[in-house]
Amino acid sequence: MTTISQTAGYTDLQTALKVRARNPALDRLRCFLTLVVLLHHSVIAYTYFGHTDPKSWIGFDAIILSTDSFFMATFFFLSGLFIWPSLAHKEPWIFLRDRLLRLGLPLAIAALTIIPIAYYAIALRRAPHISFADFWWTTVTVGPWPSGPVWFISVLLAFDLAASTLHRLSPKLVDPINRLSLRGYERPAVFFVFMLIVTAIVYIPARVYFGASRWFEFGPLSLQSSRVLLYPVYFFIGAGVGAANFDRGLLSADGRLAKSNWAWIIAAMIPYCLLWVLIYMKREILGNPVWLPDWYEIIYGLLFAAFSAAILFAILAYFLRFKRLGSSMLDPMQAAAYGMFLVHDPIVLWLQYWLFDVDMPAIAKALIVFVLTVLLSWGATAALLKIPGATRVL
Template sequence: MISEGPWPSGSAWFLGVLLGFDMLAALVCVLAPQAIGALGRWAGTLLHYPLTGFLIFLVIANLAYLPPHLGFGDGFWFMPGHFPLPLQASRVLLYPTFFVAGIAIGAAGLRAGPFAADGALVRRWWIWFGLSYSCYGAILLLAYAHHNWIADFDSPPLWWRTAYGMAVASFCAAMAFAVPTFFQRWAKAPLALMDRVQPSAYGIYLLHFLPLLWLQYLVYDPAWPAAVKFAIVLIGTLSVSWLAAALLRRVPLVARII
């Protein structure tokens, strides 16, 4: 994988994308420090009217996703050489769009801004989840149509690709509202296991791909029920990656990172 490629990075591939965005954001902070504050004020003002703010974000997300999606398809990745720094071509504009939106929300503030725990957005978290799963239902319906009703599976018609792209972009936009409002709403709920996992969560994210990959190979051949294989992979992956993250966090320099 290293000498000939491709060199898969697993689910951590997005860290390379985030690092590039972070470097650009740091440069903006140095060259135009007032820009971040202005972005936060604009987001805060816009989200005083949640439905209007969401509809604007929905349109932006679709504009960012549809042209690359229709141009490249979903299976093409930009892969520099053999290095584990891939970027999905269809989302090349969607990722920076959501990153800038995240900066704007962060600058507006999670304590007193539009995503404050006692704000209108958070109180109606279930609406955003309803929208999210409505869009996800549309994705499933279109996938079903692709498998059962479209004659040329490898070359679906333009209407299907457009509808599928809009469903995906709309799902992403709705989840961008659903996830932070959900966690703000339930942040103080007494969930003992999740509270214990939380300090090692980033380390688990970084490390889980290796045990996940090899445990899947381990259970591939035995004729066990799917539920048993699922339980082995889930419990084993979480246990191994959690233990490894907890041990690594005992190293002071590593603990500052993960």
């Protein structure tokens, strides 16, 4: 199950780089995606796909199909935006220290505490008498050891370390992408076509070979097999966009992308609707098989890549309009966004556990879970930030 990180803009966007002023549009986009992550996990139990609760609603399947198809890639893109300037202005050992502090430490803590606490709720459904101590010990010694959302942190750490090595070998490695970004100031469609072609090339063969649901797993570390090349492509495309001339390229608040939001929404809705056509064919015509024919996976992969790129452009276009506004309802959440991502999983799963036997519509259950998850994870993060030194990590 694809979840979120979704730290993907968290660590690099939250670092106040001396070489570049903060970008309100991207800060607010990061907060928005945090809420999307929480929504994704709040409703997935009530879908046809997840359906771990007796109640379900088809509308939640529509949400999950959309979020699963773009939000992780978007996080990687956002995280890549600030990586190249950071590498250019930090000594390698300082960069490594910062990454281990911001990513490695939360990963270790979450894997040993937050994730077992979260998945204990699921274990109790299967074995009501198991103690937490027994569950924790079995998880970390025998397995399976679920990664939950923190898989993203481990992957992002690997990408950051790879970027550090590549930057030392060739600081100009992503310059061709940056030059294309400058063209995107006037012609964002050119950059979109580039992005679609590259992502389709790396995603479709992997989807055909591995299928959609297989994951590479090693202890608490995991990565969806079909997206093993898709995510680094988004990350390094983001690195190229942010490498130089950020305010004069694709993401300029004065560029054409910021003025064409509706066009990108339409461009995203076409492949999204066609994805539903394929899903209907899989369930009603093909009999919902475990392994789908190659032609199906190729078409699905192309539509997935098109939707993922188009919705990224639509969201960027929308939030770039915030560049010059004085305030946003998302602003109060900015300092807590990373922490909310880290702590929300046990809150979601335990709320769903307690509501499992409650006889109420799926919409009501999901609404309760989502609202309480936002409030409780925000409050928990605010409390954690009061710990001395916590702001250096969260």
